[in-house]
Amino acid sequence: MAYLNALQDGDVFRIVSEDAPTMNKQLAVLKTKGLETGEDESVIHKSYLLKWGALSTGYRHFAFGYDGIRTAVGEGNKAKRVCRFCGRKMPEVTFKDVAHAVSEGLGNKLLFCNEECDKCNHRLSKLESNLTHYLDIRRAMGGILTKTDGMVPSVDGRGFVIRGDKNNQAILYIEDDGLLKGKDLSQPNVVKLETTETVTHQGIYKSLCKIVIDLLPTDEMVHFGETIGWINGSVLDSELPPYLATYDRESISQPTVDLFLSMHSGTEPYCTAIVHILDAVFLFVLPEVDVDKGRFKSYDAIIDHLAKFISPYGGRWQVEDASEFTLASPWSMWEVLPGDPRVQIPPKTDPVFMRYQKPKKDVEEEVFPSFSPEGISVEAVSNVLFERRSSFPVTTEDLLQVSVNYRKMVCLLDRGTSTARFVFDINFSDSANRLSYFDFSFEAMVKLEDFDAYIKIGDYFCIDYHLRDYMLEIVMAAADEKLQGFTKGTDLAPVTLKKIMDRRTVRQLYYHVSLGDGRYLAVSDAKLHNL
Numbered sequence: 001m002a003y004l005n006a007l008q009d010g011d012v013f014r015i016v017s018e019d020a021p022t023m024n025k026q027l028a029v030l031k032t033k034g035l036e037t038g039e040d041e042s043v044i045h046k047s048y049l050l051k052w053g054a055l056s057t058g059y060r061h062f063a064f065g066y067d068g069i070r071t072a073v074g075e076g077n078k079a080k081r082v083c084r085f086c087g088r089k090m091p092e093v094t095f096k097d098v099a100h101a102v103s104e105g106l107g108n109k110l111l112f113c114n115e116e117c118d119k120c121n122h123r124l125s126k127l128e129s130n131l132t133h134y135l136d137i138r139r140a141m142g143g144i145l146t147k148t149d150g151m152v153p154s155v156d157g158r159g160f161v162i163r164g165d166k167n168n169q170a171i172l173y174i175e176d177d178g179l180l181k182g183k184d185l186s187q188p189n190v191v192k193l194e195t196t197e198t199v200t201h202q203g204i205y206k207s208l209c210k211i212v213i214d215l216l217p218t219d220e221m222v223h224f225g226e227t228i229g230w231i232n233g234s235v236l237d238s239e240l241p242p243y244l245a246t247y248d249r250e251s252i253s254q255p256t257v258d259l260f261l262s263m264h265s266g267t268e269p270y271c272t273a274i275v276h277i278l279d280a281v282f283l284f285v286l287p288e289v290d291v292d293k294g295r296f297k298s299y300d301a302i303i304d305h306l307a308k309f310i311s312p313y314g315g316r317w318q319v320e321d322a323s324e325f326t327l328a329s330p331w332s333m334w335e336v337l338p339g340d341p342r343v344q345i346p347p348k349t350d351p352v353f354m355r356y357q358k359p360k361k362d363v364e365e366e367v368f369p370s371f372s373p374e375g376i377s378v379e380a381v382s383n384v385l386f387e388r389r390s391s392f393p394v395t396t397e398d399l400l401q402v403s404v405n406y407r408k409m410v411c412l413l414d415r416g417t418s419t420a421r422f423v424f425d426i427n428f429s430d431s432a433n434r435l436s437y438f439d440f441s442f443e444a445m446v447k448l449e450d451f452d453a454y455i456k457i458g459d460y461f462c463i464d465y466h467l468r469d470y471m472l473e474i475v476m477a478a479a480d481e482k483l484q485g486f487t488k489g490t491d492l493a494p495v496t497l498k499k500i501m502d503r504r505t506v507r508q509l510y511y512h513v514s515l516g517d518g519r520y521l522a523v524s525d526a527k528l529h530n531l
Helices: 004-007 022-037 041-055 116-134 136-141 199-214 218-225 223-230 299-310 351-357 396-400 464-489
Strands: 059-064 069-071 111-113 158-164 170-174 189-194 243-246 250-264 272-280 279-283 316-322 329-335 377-389 403-414 419-429 438-449 455-457 460-463 510-514 520-524
Touching: 022 041, 022 059, 041 299, 111 199, 111 419, 116 136, 116 199, 136 158, 136 170, 170 329, 199 223, 199 243, 199 250, 199 279, 199 316, 218 223, 272 299, 279 299, 299 329, 351 419, 377 464, 419 464, 438 464, 460 464, 460 510
Parallel strands: 069 111, 403 510
Antiparallel strands: 059 250, 158 170, 189 329, 243 279, 243 316, 250 272, 272 279, 377 438, 403 419, 419 438, 455 460, 510 520
């Protein structure tokens, strides 16, 4: 009644059945908005069908955020909720917080997930910061205010900062002797703005996929168990489908999400999503979906499929490597127009740059002597266990797409004995991680005659990555001999441990370092070598 009572003479609204197809709902919104601008309904209708008509068949379409209506997906009764990300329910976990499907820092005021517990909500916020920081410049200049204080986000960059003025309007401050040095400021100039934050493409992709998991119908979760495991970090995959992005589109304050579930699963990816945030649009398929069976990982395998979704938008799209996990700083190309009140060019000594110029305490990189493998050898491979899980033949093609799950990958370093003891527990499954082929576990003892040359244990711990790589190489070669004792002459014979080691799997290694007083230090290689 509050809505109806607020209507004025001449206002127009439409009543649409909740059970109506998404297309009907979107058309109702577009046509109602069109009345304000005097657009002809038939023109709106024709334009919409040209853009989305071809996708109305063959897919179940779910759209969110376009209609200004608050939507909370999932079980409304807290007592009956099961968290989508950990599988737990009350009283093991709580559902007190409001879980935003898209981060509030990206402008989301409408889209929520009921089935995300407080622990997972807090835990996954760090993951979501990849997407938030990736769009820092756009959200600051686009007027998306922070949740904590309602102010313009502060952005620090290389040669620039963004700060809110006294009216809480975003101002881009560029150092006078940097990005625009020597430029004719009476003409438009395009500069590259690179922030000091770091993100990964895989982190951005996971953030986007997490949005989809939050908004999918509850009964669809049965297909996305491995996807959720991958988002959580318990499922590893060295090959992921790329995601596409396009920028400088119509800027919107409320993010929108379109989900398309294929009715022809098996011939194309089951779940495709379009996420529109500010002026950026992301197009991607979800990985690790059970019905996809690992068939849609490469660019070549999905580009024809994605072309159907690119067509309505047109324009240029960037292809991003979602498998890339190395840290990098986000950047944007920004056009500086003469007389733009949102851009100021003060000297580098201006107080506005003070936080940016504040020196950071960096951890110095340890300098090791030139690496030599002399005196490094595998003393023994022990506690070897092999268990075949599949009762059916595994083809060579299946093995080319094998998923490798490292359930344990530990290196125990002991200066007292000058040894490194490796403990591995590995599972090999099909590409979708649904069918398990075999388990293999072992321990390997490596003797290091000159332990202290490449490993430092004291006020801090570090290890030369050349030593790490060499030890893993000889350990895997020694373990392969044991594995071949079980698989030789069988359909599993093509699998070798040495082939599956790459820089993405190395990051799963954990060091347990004996400090000599009964205590141990545990640290991941990813943190140690800043992967």
